[in-house]
Amino acid sequence: AQSVTQLGSHVSVSEGALVLLRCNYSSSVPPYLFWYVQYPNQGLQLLLKYTTGATLVKGINGFEAEFKKSETSFHLTKPSAHMSDAAEYFCAASWTSGSRLTFGEGTQLTVNP
């Protein structure tokens, strides 16, 4: 079955440190891939998405992600964490016609001063 896995339900970094949130998908067919962010008591907002073309995708708020087909991964990174980045992050995938978004379990990012 097609699935999305996020490694680490909680990630803690210091302000100014590198942020790395991991996402892997399980499928022989590469999907469309998305990262969403959810701030407390709010809905989800799109950070970035990969459909086709360039495998390094830049999103809002300084985040970027790289699609690696050989590793079936779509890890999210940001060079320098800011306090305002504290939130929950969801990786999601959509496969061929007729399928819907499948979400990972989410990763709660804490940024320490």
Added chain:
Amino acid sequence: IAGITQAPTSQILAAGRRMTLRCTQDMRHNAMYWYRQDLGLGLRLIHYSNTAGTTGKGEVPDGYSVSRANTDDFPLTLASAVPSQTSVYFCASSDSHLDTQYFGPGTRLTVL
């Protein structure tokens, strides 16, 4: 432009009661979705609609029903609520099922 609105914001409901969660979008998107969010499980799709007049079952449809009489509205009904339906419910919409989904603010439902 409001985007997606959901009502109510939160609700406490007695088990066995009927409840309808409302969702309205003003972006003229074709596709709409209902998810539930539970700790450690991420978001799971309940029902979806690719276009007005059609609906489909998602990953966890049991105990829920939907209708899509027009483009803008996509209500979710719990015919007889049970405690396991305690969750945060999100409505979303997109131009098509492969496009970016835009989410509403959510409804926090507690079934006692």
